[in-house]
Structure formats: C-alpha cells, structure tokens
Amino acid sequence: MKAExxxxxxxxxxxxxxxxxxISTGIFAGVSVQVGYEHYAEAPVPGLPAFLAMPFNSLINLAYVLLGCYWLQRGESARGGSTEGPRARYLxxxxAAMAVIYGPVQWLRMGTQAPWAAVLDQWLTLPIFAWPVAWCLYLEWGWKPGLFLGIECLSLASYCLALLHPWGFEIxxxxxxxxxxxxxxHTQAWCGSPSSRAYLGLGVLSCLGFVALKLWDHQLARWRLFQRFTGHFxxxxxxxxxxxxxxLFLTNLSSRRRLCPGEKKP
Structure with a gap:
C-alpha cells in the first residue's frame, strides 16, 4: 500500500x-431523523435478521464498498505509469475511502433503525459531497491542504443547521x-474535454435520480415495477x-491537468 x-x-x-x-455526546439528540421500517416502501421479511430485514435495500450497500475498493485498486494498479502525482492520487x-466507509454506515442505519445511526448517515453525506469541490479547486489552484481541510470542516459544521430546523439537513x-x-x-469550462462533459452530465442525471427516487419511494410503490425493487433501492x-x-469526471480532468492553462490564484 502506498503512503497516499x-x-x-x-x-x-x-x-x-x-x-x-x-454523536455519542448527545449533541445531536434533537435532530429530526426518520427511523422505523414504515419510512421505506420495501416491506421487511419476517424471520430474517435485522441487518437483512429489507434485503434489497440492505444488500445494495455492498455496492459502495465494491466501488470504493475498485477505485482504490485502480489507483494502485495505475501507480507505475500514471502521469498523476501523489497529491492527485491522495484525492x-x-x-474511494469515503465510499468504502459510507456503505457500512448506511447498512448500520438500515439494520439498527437507531437515531444515532441515522444522524451519522446524514452527517457523513455532507463531506462526501464537499470532497469533489476540494478536488476541483486542486485542479484549478493547485495543492492547498489548508483550504481543503477548511472545506471539509465547514461541511461538517453545516450539519448544525439540522438542530435549528426540521428540514435543516435537507437544506x-x-x-x-x-x-x-x-x-x-466551472472546472469543466476551464479544463474540460468532451469525455469529462459526458461524465459530468451522467453524474448530474444520477444525482437527480438519487434525490427523486428517494423522495417518491412510497408513491412509486403503487407501480409493480417498484414493488420489489423500490424507489429507495x-x-x-x-x-x-x-x-x-x-x-470518472475528476480523474479524467486530473489526467488532463498538465494540458490545462496555468494554475489560478485563489
């Protein structure tokens, strides 16, 4: 295993x-979270253990782990001939490590239906979305570890809004x-390629699907297509x-970085 x-x-x-x-200190005890199987369209299967009670919504969490391991392994296999430096590989x-950890966290929430697990699931979502911002800023401005740490800390701190409003997390x-x-x-306009544009478009469409299908989980269950494999799945x-x-978008841009204009000043 390499140092990065x-x-x-x-x-x-x-x-x-x-x-x-x-979370263990109870600081987020007042956060409004959804717990209980009634919040999912997939019906629990009697006789199965708690961590498989909703088998499809549970097992899909393995996909995060497999995806993260794939990108960790891909990074390792590309070390020898890659034009990317250790900083890009660290990003x-x-x-990839975020993906590996996020799968078990979501499965823990699914299996325990505990408020603290729901809070952890929500909270960790935010720095995951913030990391591509840091990666894009690296591509444009170069290596600014203090800035990247600040972005992640600000992202984590923003979860406190969930204490102030029932929809704080959603906002x-x-x-x-x-x-x-x-x-x-912005980064695509500065240094993108047709391939990265396609990856960005597919990523945005996937994000829209992620939001819409989760919100309409119960409504979609009226249709046979979404009764076994539900909207949440x-x-x-x-x-x-x-x-x-x-x-794909960010690694494509990272591989093109040497062809891009000079680094910008923050």
Missing part, C-alpha cells in the same frame, strides 16, 4: 471516528449539491452511479 493510500484511509477513518464520538484514494444537502455541481461546471443505485461518474 494509507494517509487517505487513516484520515477518512479518523474523521468518521470523530463524528461518532461527537482519489480519499474519495444543507441541497446547498452542497448545488455547490458541487456549480464548481464542477433505485435511489441507492443512482447514488453509487453518481459516485462512479464523479470519479
């Missing part, structure tokens, strides 16, 4: 542990999505796809 991969895994695992420690490995997540798409469009498929297209 180890650092990425350590930093992501450490950040996750800090979030768990903060990629960090994003914050929406702001993260808009910021990420906006920054990606397909929203997770779209979530994994947007992760993958984000990787």
């Amino acid at each position: 991969t180890g650092q990425a895994l350590l930093h992501v695992a450490g950040g996750c542990c800090l979030c768990i420690a903060a 990629q490995d960090t994003f 914050t997540l929406g702001a993260h999505i808009l910021a990420t798409v906006g920054q990606a469009l 397909w929203s997770k498929v779209c979530d994994v796809l947007q992760f993958h297209f984000a990787f």
Whole structure:
C-alpha cells in the first residue's frame, strides 16, 4: 500500500471516528431523523435478521464498498505509469475511502433503525459531497491542504443547521449539491474535454435520480415495477452511479491537468 493510500484511509477513518464520538455526546439528540421500517416502501421479511430485514435495500450497500475498493485498486494498479502525482492520487484514494466507509454506515442505519445511526448517515453525506469541490479547486489552484481541510470542516459544521430546523439537513444537502455541481461546471469550462462533459452530465442525471427516487419511494410503490425493487433501492443505485461518474469526471480532468492553462490564484 502506498503512503497516499494509507494517509487517505487513516484520515477518512479518523474523521468518521470523530463524528461518532461527537454523536455519542448527545449533541445531536434533537435532530429530526426518520427511523422505523414504515419510512421505506420495501416491506421487511419476517424471520430474517435485522441487518437483512429489507434485503434489497440492505444488500445494495455492498455496492459502495465494491466501488470504493475498485477505485482504490485502480489507483494502485495505475501507480507505475500514471502521469498523476501523489497529491492527485491522495484525492482519489480519499474519495474511494469515503465510499468504502459510507456503505457500512448506511447498512448500520438500515439494520439498527437507531437515531444515532441515522444522524451519522446524514452527517457523513455532507463531506462526501464537499470532497469533489476540494478536488476541483486542486485542479484549478493547485495543492492547498489548508483550504481543503477548511472545506471539509465547514461541511461538517453545516450539519448544525439540522438542530435549528426540521428540514435543516435537507437544506444543507441541497446547498452542497448545488455547490458541487456549480464548481464542477466551472472546472469543466476551464479544463474540460468532451469525455469529462459526458461524465459530468451522467453524474448530474444520477444525482437527480438519487434525490427523486428517494423522495417518491412510497408513491412509486403503487407501480409493480417498484414493488420489489423500490424507489429507495433505485435511489441507492443512482447514488453509487453518481459516485462512479464523479470519479470518472475528476480523474479524467486530473489526467488532463498538465494540458490545462496555468494554475489560478485563489
């Protein structure tokens, strides 16, 4: 394992542990979260253990782990002949480590239906959406570790809005999505290619599917197509796809970085 991969895994695992420690203090006890099987269109299967009670919505979380491992392995296999430096690989490995951890966190929420697990699931979503912003800024401005850390800390701190309003998380997540798409469009205009444009378009479509299918989970269940594989299941498929297209978009731009105009000044 290369140093940047180890650092990425350590930093992501450490950040996750800090979030768990903060939640354990009860600071987010007042956050409004949805717990209970009634919030899902997939009916629990009697006799199955809690972590497989909704088998399709549970097992799909393995896709995050497999995706993260794929991109970690892809980064390792590309080390020898890659034109990307260790900093770009650290950014990629960090994003991949986020995917690896996020799958079990969502499965934990599904299996326990505990408020603290729901809070952890919500909270970790935000820095994942913020990381592509940091990666895009690296492509434009160069290596600014203090800036990247500040972005992630600001993203984590923004979850406090969930304490102030019942829709605080949804508002914050929406702001993260808009910021990420906006920054990606800006970086695409500066240094993009037809391939990266296609990946960006597919990523945005996947994000729209992720949001819409989750919101309409129960409404879609009236249709036979969404009764076994429900809207929530397909929203997770779209979530994994947007992760993958984000990787393709950002690694495509990273490989083209030497062909782009000079670095901008922040």
